[in-house]
Amino acid sequence: MNLWLPEALFFGYTEDQSPVYIFILPVMIELSRVSVTYKSGDVGALSDVSLCIKKGEFVFLVGPTGAGKSTLLKLLYRDARATEGSVNVLGQELSKMRSSQIPPLRRQMGIVLQDYGLLPERTVWQNVAFACQALGQRGRDIRRKLPEALELVKMAHRCDAYPAELSGGEQQRVAIARALVNRPPLLLADEPTGNLDPNTGAGIMDVLYEANQRGATIIVATHDKFSVDRLRQRVIALRGGKIVRDEPCGGYGSEAGD
């Protein structure tokens, strides 16, 4: 069974005897009435957020700085904890999760951060391989998986380069390759194009979109108006810790301005 495809249920026949199926997209993420409060103040806090993201969706999180985009993503990989409400990711309730269960959860997702997070003393290949070695995978399997992941982000030709020798866009591609190498069903990206020029950023978004076409659920927090308007995917706009807009095929909109 292909895990990436939605489940199809046979519904019946039309008048001309062609079959009708209902496609049920399994729920990937479900937040219900989630609040996060910080002692230091309201920046990045969330109040009473509910949302549902299904398998195979591509979601943009937009909103001004401090609206809670990063906090929302951190909730999903359990880097932050909900003060109230329930966070359900990949069928697991994170608010009750013990810290020993965090690593297995994170292995099911790829995480891409604004600052790339590559290890400076390792080559591109070693950086991506590190994600496999850290999970105790076999060298043979790693050598088989890596070219594919590097090919996807179009970095296969630079696999012996060190991060310092790469441009920002290339480094971010390597980071995405590392996030995708274990084929996680879910990819979270926090401002992946934040440090890049618009053209390079568009290239990064294309890589993420490509991964989405291969079946991964993708959530991107971004300020990249150009890409959001271009790709026409689901857009969730946050402001002051609340969801102010949730459109299936939205644009960047005006709420996200600071």
Place this chain on the structure above:
Amino acid sequence: MRSFFFLIGEAFINLRRHSLMTVAAVTTIAVALSLIGAFALMSYQANVATNRAASEFEIHVYCREQVKKEAIPAIKKRLEGISGIRSVRYISKEKAFNEYAKNLPIDTRGIPNQFNETFVLLLKDPAKGSQIASVIRGWHEEVEEVALPEAEMGGLLRIMSFLKYLGALTGALLLIGALLVVSNTIRLSVFTRRREIRIMQIIGASPSFIRLPLFIEGLIHGILGGALAGICLAVVNHYTQGLIESVIPMLSRYFAPIDMKNIAMQSVAVGALLGAAGSLLSIHRYLRLT
């Protein structure tokens, strides 16, 4: 097993990559252990020296006049039978008088021999001196008097116990200090690695997987530091012993020769322990998932 070798490899790669931190940690441990080792050797030598000095104390047992020569071997045997006595030396009445007369030939002329049959005892443990003396004093039939330098012995014993407590206290303080310094150094080296650790956590590596290379690193730091300290101690010990022998030759008989191979091995072992404990302490504090 596969990941175990990977982790050990990681630890060694890290040692090389963070060579500056490695040097800092190793030298810190080496200095701490050298201090502890030097102190331990000093207090050991002080202990040996006072023990040797104490063992030179003699107990003199003077027999009653009516004790016959035939009874001497039996008494000697009884004295030797007392536990805690290292040696028993018999000095006959005549021998004692002759020696006395040799020194003072004029004064002793024509005077009858007033000396007693005497035994000179050497002790194994000077602390038991007065106890043994009182046992022998109880032999009223044969023994007239038992003489021992109680005041001097008491003084020496007090010095010994003082040295023992001082040694334990200072040693413990030094060890705690060393542990703190070492754990701080390792915490620093963990801190310089926070980026890597963060990435590992993001990727979903298990905590033990993140910790083990750091732990192995701490262990290796400790072993290297211990070895370095062992070498330092061996060199310093060699020269100071030579120095003592040449400057105050009469003192050197109070000191024990030291098996430096043993000391070096102990230093490495303590270093390993220190490195392991220090890294456990700092790793545990630092690596917490939210």
